[in-house]
Amino acid sequence: MNFYQKFEGKIMDFGTKLNNLKLLRVLRDSFMISFPLIIFGSIMLVIANLPFLDKVLSPEALTNLKNFLGPASMTTMSITTIFVTLGIGYYFSKEEGVDPIFGAAISLVSFLLLTPTANGGELGSVLQIDRLGAKGMFIGMIAAFLSAYMYTFFVKKNWTIKMPDTVPPAVSKSFAALIPAVLTLTTFLVINIIFTFTPWGNPHDFIYEIIQTPLTKLGSGISATIVAIFSIQILWFFGLHGQIIVNSVMDPIWNTLSLENLNAFQAGTEMPNIITKQFIETFTVGLGGTGMTLIVILAILIFMKSRQLKEIARLAAPAGLFNVNEPVTFGLPIVLNPIIAIPWIIAPVAATLVAYFAMASGLVPATTGVAVPWTTPVLISGFLATNSIAGSILQLVQMALVLAIWFPFLMALDKKNYELEKQETTSVA
Structure with missing residues (x-):
């Protein structure tokens, strides 16, 4: 076994183990619960903040439009942590073979028990929206995982109330969850009480200061992004789904950064972060899938001679328009193809650096935090993510750079394939 084969085996083993980690799998599925809700909120937010609306609507009409559409984002995007805690409780309990709906409810209440309230005047104590969104994301995930673990542990230990078979299933399940719920929620109530005697005053501020702020600062840097x-x-x-593996680790950080930008966008202030979930999806995957291969497909169709390459490109083009590029990844192929390895790795890194510095210099606005589905075609996604045509222009610049890096390698691959095709044609004749 040579060095290349050993390295390949280690990489594949590591990727497979990471992808199969239960905690990461639960976290990935939990974020997907909020996806359709966030898309709805994003659409309404985009409509309310289109750049040209102030030119066609009166100030009063524009204000009314924003007031009418405002609840859509407030009840979806601004309380994402609630959906994540529900998802973690549900999917963790399901993985453990325990009734998941109670796991979801207990995880949510555990998070809310740790959440401080503010004086709402005549309304009494009220929950603060930012605690249910970006600021509460990490404490929400920690509380949800811990409470779900405790709940499933108590259930598996049979610390439950068993009802006769004649009792309706819904009632029986409620009584079965009673003792685990009381024990778990009591624990979180005690934790919250203990924190009132600390300098932080509550678990939210402790986690935000000690864990969330350092991690988001690390994740918002260009170095961590390039890695x-x-x-x-x-x-x-090596044939492993890089997005699923890496994103399962980085998504909590990127999503938190996105929510911070969204809050700033809604408040009309400067966006605090360049690196966000939308940055990653719009200015990397959003250019034709992993590796930004849409321009590669177009280059093959326009400039290459090989029948094999052109056939692959024709098959891959429709999917590539919506950023699905498995036909290219496995058809060209890119997987384990040493000729393609250099542009495949270097082009996305270079294009990401261009996008970062374009936003850092102010040439292109930072992403607004509005959710843009990763399947949104290029140029459209750039505009939606930044609320500016400059986002679309940046994607064009990135594609030009990717083409420049790929082109000599494509020419070499095309020449090799074309010569083989000529030889096959001659031998048949």
Whole structure:
């Protein structure tokens, strides 16, 4: 076994183990619960903040429009942590073979028990929206995982009230969850009481200061982002789904950064972060899938001679328009193809650096935090993510850079395939 085969085996083993970790799998599925809700909120937010509306609507009409559509984002995007805690409780309990609906409810209440309230005047004590969104994301995930673990532990220990078979199933399940719920929620209530005697005053501020702020600062930097992009490309080169593996680790950080930008966008203030979930999806995957291969497909169709390459490109083009590029990844192929390895890895890294510095310099606005589905075609996604045509222009610049890096390698691959095709034609004749 040579060095290449040993390295390939280690990479594949590591990727498979990481992808199969229960906690990461639960976390990934939990974020997907909020996806359709966030898309709805994003659509309404985009409509309310289209750049040209102030030119066609009166100030009063524009204000009314924003007031009418405002609840859509407030009840979806601004309380994402609630959906995540529900998802973690549900999917963790399901993985453990325990009734998941009670796991979801207990996880949510455990998070709310740790959440401080504010004085709402005549309304009494009220929950603060930011605690249910970006600021509460990490404490929400920690509380949800811990409470779900405790709930499933107590159930598996049979610390439950068993009802006769004649009792309706819904009632029986409620009584079965009673003792585990009381024990779990009592624990979180005690934790909250203990924190009132600390300098932080509540668990939210403790986690935000000690864990969330350092992690988001790390994840918002270009260095960590480049490492993530590089890792995605390497994993895909060995046939492993790089997005699922890397994103399962980075998504909590990127989503938190997105929510911070969304809050700033809604408040009309400057976006605090360049790196967000939308940055990653719009200015990397959003250019034709992993590796930004849409321009590669177009280059093959326009400039290459090989029948095999052109056939692959024709088959891959429709999917590539919506950023699905498995036909290219396995058809060209890119997986385990040493000729393609260099542009496959270098082009996304270079294009990501261009996008980052374009936003850091102010040439292109940072992403607004509005959710843009990763299947949104290029140019459209750039505009929606930044609320500016500059986002679309940036994607064009990135595609030009990717083409420049790929082109000599494509020419070499095309020449090799074309010569083989000519030889086959001659031998048949």
